[in-house]
Amino acid sequence: PDGYLYTGEAGSGHYVKMIHNGIEYGMMQAIGEGFEMLHKSRYELDLKAVANVWNHGSVIRSWLIELAGNALGKDPHLSGLRGIVNASGEGQWTVETALREGISIPVITLSLLMRYRSQEGDTFSGKLLAALRREFGGHQVQVKEEGKG
Structure with missing residues (x-):
């Protein structure tokens, strides 16, 4: 019963969902960047285990962290x-709306721009974002062809 809400006049539900997706962009970007730092660190870290411990009592525990751990458990690198x-x-709609309404949303804006930048080449954070989208929404992701870097 708590998974839905009547938000009011026509269009308000779509507006709330649009903002939800903008927040999702920012959260996923931050998770991807954090795990990229861990992945590239000098330490031999078990990233699935890190995700697991973060999801038990940490202020950043979330379904997205759980899904990151699931994805990293399937393919650690x-x-x-x-x-x-x-x-x-x-x-993009969220950013355009914010610009039109004069509201500053730098994290969501940069997260959108990072998705555009991801079209230029692979990063670990980009891979984790792709894995998260596959885990939670069944979104199609691009996989590497056999024998290619």
């Missing part, structure tokens, strides 16, 4: 994925 993350439109 995400070597089977391309780091290309498509923008489905909602993030």
Whole structure:
């Protein structure tokens, strides 16, 4: 019963969903960047275990962290994925609306721009974002072809 809400006049529900998706962009970007730092660190870290411990009592515990752990458990280096993350439109609508309304949303805006940048090449954070989208929404991701870097 708590998974839905009547928000009021026509269009308000779509507006709330658009903002939800913008927040999702920012959260996923932060998770991807954090795990990229861990992945590239000098330490031999078990990233699935890190995600697991963060999801038990940490202030950043979330379903997205759980899904990151699931994805990293399947492929710790995400070597089977391309780091290309498509923008489905909602993030752009959020940014355009904020600009039109004079509201500053730098994290969501930069997260959208990072999705556009991901089209230029693979990063670990891009791979994790792609893996997260596959985990929670069944979104299609680009996989690496056999024998290619």
